[in-house]
Amino acid sequence: MSSSRSALRRTLTIAATAALAIGGLAACSPSAAGGGGAAGDPADLDAALEKGGELTYWSWTPSAEAQVAAFEEAYPNVDVELVNAGTNTEEYTKLQNAIKAGSGAPDVVQIEYYALPQFAMSDSLVDLSQYGLDELEDDYSASTWGAVNVDGKLVGLPQDSGPMALFYNQTVFDQFGIAVPETWDQYVEAARQLQAADPTKFITADTGDAGFTTSMIWQAGGRPFSIDGTDVAIDLADEGVQKWTGVWDQLISEGLLSDTPGWSDEWYQGLGDGSIATLVIGAWMPGVLESSVPDGAGHWRVAPMPTYDGTPVAAENGGGGQSVTSQSKNPALAAAFLRWLNNDPASIDVFLESGGFPATTAELDDPEFVGAESEYFGGQKINEVLTQASKDVSTGWSYLPYQVYANSIFGDTVGQAYANRTPLADGLADWQAQLVEYGDEQGFTVSE
Amino acid sequence: MTTLSRSRSEWKGLAFTAPFLIVFLLVFVAPVVYSVYLSLFREQMVGGNAFVGLENYAELVVDAQFWEGFLRVLLFLVIQVPVMLVLALVAALAIDSARLHASGFFRIAIFLPYAVPAVVAVLMWGFIYGDQFGLVANLNDWLGASVFAPFSRDWILVSIGNIVTWEFVGYNMLIFYSALKVVPGDLYEAAELDGAGAFRVIRAIKLQALRGAIVIATIFSIIGSFQLFNEPNILRTLAPNIITTFFTPNMYAYNLSFSGQQYNASATVAIVMGVITAVIAYVVQLRGSRKEER
Numbered sequence: 001m002s003s004s005r006s007a008l009r010r011t012l013t014i015a016a017t018a019a020l021a022i023g024g025l026a027a028c029s030p031s032a033a034g035g036g037g038a039a040g041d042p043a044d045l046d047a048a049l050e051k052g053g054e055l056t057y058w059s060w061t062p063s064a065e066a067q068v069a070a071f072e073e074a075y076p077n078v079d080v081e082l083v084n085a086g087t088n089t090e091e092y093t094k095l096q097n098a099i100k101a102g103s104g105a106p107d108v109v110q111i112e113y114y115a116l117p118q119f120a121m122s123d124s125l126v127d128l129s130q131y132g133l134d135e136l137e138d139d140y141s142a143s144t145w146g147a148v149n150v151d152g153k154l155v156g157l158p159q160d161s162g163p164m165a166l167f168y169n170q171t172v173f174d175q176f177g178i179a180v181p182e183t184w185d186q187y188v189e190a191a192r193q194l195q196a197a198d199p200t201k202f203i204t205a206d207t208g209d210a211g212f213t214t215s216m217i218w219q220a221g222g223r224p225f226s227i228d229g230t231d232v233a234i235d236l237a238d239e240g241v242q243k244w245t246g247v248w249d250q251l252i253s254e255g256l257l258s259d260t261p262g263w264s265d266e267w268y269q270g271l272g273d274g275s276i277a278t279l280v281i282g283a284w285m286p287g288v289l290e291s292s293v294p295d296g297a298g299h300w301r302v303a304p305m306p307t308y309d310g311t312p313v314a315a316e317n318g319g320g321g322q323s324v325t326s327q328s329k330n331p332a333l334a335a336a337f338l339r340w341l342n343n344d345p346a347s348i349d350v351f352l353e354s355g356g357f358p359a360t361t362a363e364l365d366d367p368e369f370v371g372a373e374s375e376y377f378g379g380q381k382i383n384e385v386l387t388q389a390s391k392d393v394s395t396g397w398s399y400l401p402y403q404v405y406a407n408s409i410f411g412d413t414v415g416q417a418y419a420n421r422t423p424l425a426d427g428l429a430d431w432q433a434q435l436v437e438y439g440d441e442q443g444f445t446v447s448e
Numbered sequence: 449m450t451t452l453s454r455s456r457s458e459w460k461g462l463a464f465t466a467p468f469l470i471v472f473l474l475v476f477v478a479p480v481v482y483s484v485y486l487s488l489f490r491e492q493m494v495g496g497n498a499f500v501g502l503e504n505y506a507e508l509v510v511d512a513q514f515w516e517g518f519l520r521v522l523l524f525l526v527i528q529v530p531v532m533l534v535l536a537l538v539a540a541l542a543i544d545s546a547r548l549h550a551s552g553f554f555r556i557a558i559f560l561p562y563a564v565p566a567v568v569a570v571l572m573w574g575f576i577y578g579d580q581f582g583l584v585a586n587l588n589d590w591l592g593a594s595v596f597a598p599f600s601r602d603w604i605l606v607s608i609g610n611i612v613t614w615e616f617v618g619y620n621m622l623i624f625y626s627a628l629k630v631v632p633g634d635l636y637e638a639a640e641l642d643g644a645g646a647f648r649v650i651r652a653i654k655l656q657a658l659r660g661a662i663v664i665a666t667i668f669s670i671i672g673s674f675q676l677f678n679e680p681n682i683l684r685t686l687a688p689n690i691i692t693t694f695f696t697p698n699m700y701a702y703n704l705s706f707s708g709q710q711y712n713a714s715a716t717v718a719i720v721m722g723v724i725t726a727v728i729a730y731v732v733q734l735r736g737s738r739k740e741e742r
Contacts, residue, residue, distance in 0.1 A: 089707070093706050093707075096709060100709075121493065122493060207688060207689060208688065208689055230494045260580065261685065261686060261687075261688055264685065264686060265575075265578075265581075266578060266580050266581050269581060270580075401493070402493065404707065405707050405708045405709070408693060408703065408707035408708070409693055409707075411688040411689050411692065411693070412692040412693055412694070415688060415689035416689060418689055419601065419689040419690060438708065441490075441492070441710075442492045442493040442494060443492035443493060443494030443495035444493070444494055
């Protein structure tokens, strides 16, 4: 037990933080309204770069530092202060607090695709089409362009993408005579075969991950979320959802999934020693494997994501871009920096060198990029598979305007189906019920 | 003349207490008042902020997630606190008995975990608890069966209780030990002359002397239990489905405000928990001091 002093301090911290977060709200919310910031046009961007100024940029990407350095060299009048405000939800919490407070948000901020609608909703991001950036549409893959257009506004430029593919451990597959699965039925069969041959080896590790689940539903053709202004529709039992649960329920009920939580130390070890034999995950994974799973070198390969009926189809998993906030005092300069960051070849080269997977069609179609052999993957031309996956991503997906919150309660609801080995449909129904309740409380009109 | 000097001395007194009062108002009263204020409003993503009276409280009363977390910390308190305090008591009596060799070493060794930052301690125990690569995995291997599963639903409270006990036994031991140190030596002499044995001395002298310290330690521990946050929150990454976002009332308050932007509901949880904790601590103190008067 703690002393009363530290107990008290904890209460105070929570109360004070909440107080601070709300404090500025009443005073400053009018300035956050209106959204677009100052009106501008394309000519403003070049003029702003010429004139120069200071910008703050929040990002946790490994390439950010080198990109900022390259930018400042090309545009010496502009001074960009790079801040790592934490990884994903940590950064979003800070951003949300700064938005509430009415000050403290950076000019340019990294936001993943799933979180974009939440920030776009509150008019916290600048509509970049006023600077003519909507003309860059053809430079980006269709699915990433769709993700940065929320409710008719261009709220960011895509940086990376995560078309899903099947990463598998060739050595383990060879050892047990397992063929690379092309359909989900074959995948389940491979899972059984592997467990029967060696109970310490699992087809994959999944303890319930909101990002993974939504991507799997996306691939299966499910479209559980739709937004139209403040009208939200949620249906976590549509045909696509049922297709996915039909497959995944088998893996859960038969205990074929490793219960090692993703991104834990044990997970990385499992990827290195073959006890986790496959991963169905975004195309940014090779960079992670190379840097964090050195033991897996030479063993891993990439194949297209298994399908339900043999027709190639994929989904996006993770990935994101950068946006300009409405709080920016110099939105034209911020937009100009953003245009350079996610559209200039010099910047994208730096991004690719750090192991990122691009969202830009020029790179996705570049024979040199596509044909590059990966040493880690035993010389396989992995980008052939991954760029094809990018083209196979089905369209029409959208996330909730409160997806960050939705993902935070995934373990409370769907996670219980994993823990108790009960049907996913029950967990999904529970998730839906809580999301509907939350949406109603937040003033949305939610239909099921 | 007299009134003048009295008022002057009053002003002087105020000047001396002002530094404390200012800080007290700023860091204690203001946040509490602000939390109460917050709990009377509701801020929505769509539709803005509105005064809702006691509606947040009415909703909390029927909030199953809140009560689940509350009952969990209550269960935790009822089992973990007595275990920890008895261990601390035994340790303090042993060190105070003068029959223990190297008692200075034991005193420091038992207290040391309290000096380890809670976050570090929990991470360390998280590694030990790992049932695939951790020490627990080795134990299970050695026993030839999966006997221990620290992150399973049945074990998780025991796992957390073990960490908390490890962290705070030394702290409570020190409270008890210092209370024993002030017992006058002639009491022991008198007991010896009367022919009292070691256990009689413990019962008749030491436990009597410890009563006040035990009340204090119990109150601290009750408050700490209701505030349970660090340990489950850090272990959550290792057991995401077992430790929910509303596992303890404090975690619930934290997640309401930082994941759900429901600052108003969060403030309501904080106030209700604060009141409940204060009432229970007060009752314990009342009972403890009444015994002392007797």
